[in-house]
Amino acid sequence: MAKINVKETEITIFKKEEEDYISLTDIAKTRDKENPSQIISLWLRTYNTIEFIGLWEMLNNPDFKPHIYEGFKNESAKPHF
Secondary structure (H helix, E strand, C coil): CEEEEECCEEEEEEEECCEEEECHHHHHCCCCCCCHHHHHHHHHCCHHHHHHHHHHHHHHCCCCCHHHHHHHHHHHCCCCC
């Protein structure tokens, strides 16, 4: 497990099966050290993030159900989402 320093916050880098992964929680701490989960929650609700996750699922998940995803994507464009 490696670490880098960004904006005076330590970011953890995990390695699994030759792939590197960074900690979203650590990155969110650069915005809100006390409540990084709120930053991640807000990010997960954005339309662009929903589109990215949908594309990733289409490419990597053989059990992906596009008709269910379309409902989430459409809802994420609404202000109350």
